[in-house]
Amino acid sequence: MVSTIAQEAGPRRGLLLSMGSLLLCLFLAAVDQTVVATATPTIVRELDGLESVSWLVTAFSLTSGIVSPLYGKLSDMYGRRRLYLSAIALFLLGSALCGLAQTMAQLIAFRAFQGIGAGGLMVLTLAISADIATPRERAKFQGLFGAVTGVAAVLGPVIGGYLTEHISWRWIFYINLPLGAVALAVAFAVLRLPRRTSPHRIDWPGAALISGVLTCLTLLASWGGTTYAWSSPVVLGLGAGAVVLTGLFVLAERTAKEPVLPLGLFRDRTFTIATVTIVLVATGMVGAATFLPLYLQLAAGASASNSGLLLLPLMAGLIASSAVAGRVVTRMGTYKWVVVTGAVLATVAAFLFSTMELGTGAVTAGLYMVVFGIGLGMVLQNLMLAVQVAAPAADRGAATSVVSFARNVGGAVGVAVLGGVFSGGLGRAALDSGSVGAMPESVRPAFAEAITGVFAWVSPIMLVGAVLLAFLPNVRLHRDT
Numbered sequence: 001m002v003s004t005i006a007q008e009a010g011p012r013r014g015l016l017l018s019m020g021s022l023l024l025c026l027f028l029a030a031v032d033q034t035v036v037a038t039a040t041p042t043i044v045r046e047l048d049g050l051e052s053v054s055w056l057v058t059a060f061s062l063t064s065g066i067v068s069p070l071y072g073k074l075s076d077m078y079g080r081r082r083l084y085l086s087a088i089a090l091f092l093l094g095s096a097l098c099g100l101a102q103t104m105a106q107l108i109a110f111r112a113f114q115g116i117g118a119g120g121l122m123v124l125t126l127a128i129s130a131d132i133a134t135p136r137e138r139a140k141f142q143g144l145f146g147a148v149t150g151v152a153a154v155l156g157p158v159i160g161g162y163l164t165e166h167i168s169w170r171w172i173f174y175i176n177l178p179l180g181a182v183a184l185a186v187a188f189a190v191l192r193l194p195r196r197t198s199p200h201r202i203d204w205p206g207a208a209l210i211s212g213v214l215t216c217l218t219l220l221a222s223w224g225g226t227t228y229a230w231s232s233p234v235v236l237g238l239g240a241g242a243v244v245l246t247g248l249f250v251l252a253e254r255t256a257k258e259p260v261l262p263l264g265l266f267r268d269r270t271f272t273i274a275t276v277t278i279v280l281v282a283t284g285m286v287g288a289a290t291f292l293p294l295y296l297q298l299a300a301g302a303s304a305s306n307s308g309l310l311l312l313p314l315m316a317g318l319i320a321s322s323a324v325a326g327r328v329v330t331r332m333g334t335y336k337w338v339v340v341t342g343a344v345l346a347t348v349a350a351f352l353f354s355t356m357e358l359g360t361g362a363v364t365a366g367l368y369m370v371v372f373g374i375g376l377g378m379v380l381q382n383l384m385l386a387v388q389v390a391a392p393a394a395d396r397g398a399a400t401s402v403v404s405f406a407r408n409v410g411g412a413v414g415v416a417v418l419g420g421v422f423s424g425g426l427g428r429a430a431l432d433s434g435s436v437g438a439m440p441e442s443v444r445p446a447f448a449e450a451i452t453g454v455f456a457w458v459s460p461i462m463l464v465g466a467v468l469l470a471f472l473p474n475v476r477l478h479r480d481t
Helices: 003-011 012-034 042-046 055-078 080-101 104-130 133-166 178-189 206-222 235-255 265-266 269-300 309-332 336-354 362-390 391-424 433-440 443-469
Strands: none
Touching: 012 055, 012 104, 012 133, 012 178, 042 104, 055 080, 055 104, 055 206, 055 391, 080 104, 080 178, 104 133, 104 269, 104 362, 104 391, 133 309, 133 362, 206 235, 206 391, 235 265, 235 362, 265 269, 265 391, 265 443, 269 309, 269 336, 269 362, 269 443, 309 336, 309 362, 336 362, 336 443, 362 443, 391 443
16 A cells, blocks of 8 residues: 655655656656757758658657556556666667667667657656655645756757757767766665555556557647648548547446556546646647747747747746746645636737737747746646646556646647648748748748737637636645645
8 A cells, every 4th residue: 555645755855856866857858859859950961861850759759658658557556666767777778779870760760769768757757756745745846847847848959959069969869878877876776665566457458549549649740731631541541540549448448457547537527627728738838839939030030040049938937937836836735726827827828929910029929928938837737736636646647647648639739730720821822931031021921920820729729728727626735645
């Protein structure tokens, strides 16, 4: 049986060291989602694989998303410590292999392998933090997790560009080795978690079906409108496949003795509302990260190579509010009105994005981004807290993996839907987004209008999330579980 949180947490020093290891691992896994962006042209020139370059990101995202539910469920069954240490080791091995790759095919395969370890880190760091901290302490630490995720998102392209330019693209992977080794050593020495025993029945059909759902959604987002037209049989088939596999997955989980995703979790209103809202918020976040740099290249004349830095105001707001909101929730002992307020701020900011025009300056857009980031920071990690509080301790790993999966779905579907809105709004303007700064003046208004049209959709999406969050139960957080 799981011991009380007070027993699990151990001495304060051990708690802080353990959290430090978790934060470092989450940072490494999150950075590697975006670190290849600015290194891609150099990698393509050296390894000669332009036709398959999109798989550098897709392979990592696909495998990390597929294994997330498995890590969550297996950690509930067997305990998290060994799985966490194994995930670090797999991530480090994958990083080393990526750095040694001699062909594009090898690099893609090793990125997929690296994603298997990263998926475990993303799920288990959050699940373990819930094991070793009380709910009120957890709110404060979740703020730090949100801040680290925000820093990683903006630093990924910056780190990748710097290392590629000054050393070698291979060091965007090698740099993980010493940092990961420190996290592994600390976790091995100080991380103490409760042992769990449960029937050893792994739900392989459920795992296979949910993997199929995510594969269909990822490929649809990756290929739709680029490799294949949205109306092509391939894209339509992927959409249909996702729907059919989702139905089969629900049927399989209802009869499974040890489901990889216990459907009973969705009977809890907090869990259901939080999970659906995470999908919506992830859609808005991906939309901002994709289209805001493109807009600022157009309106402010910034270079494409600095596109990652253009998101600094958004990330600054997200980082600051994540840390502050965590402390506020810790002091108040409740999270409901913090997340509702955050969702409303994000909705307002998305609406302000939709009002931008070609003459809107970078400072004004930056202020809008700060507001959007503050809203996101108040929502994201506190929804994770809501899910972990709502789930029984025995299902906490599975519940955490649902959040990771929901973010992947929101991101994938968000890219597909908002990309379709952008393409539709662009109409006949034949543009190359890679040369925005050199585009003719005559087509710039159409381009700007298409981008702001995307945010005309993001705003109501975020509003739906805010309305849903208003129906969250006003749960009081206690100092024990």
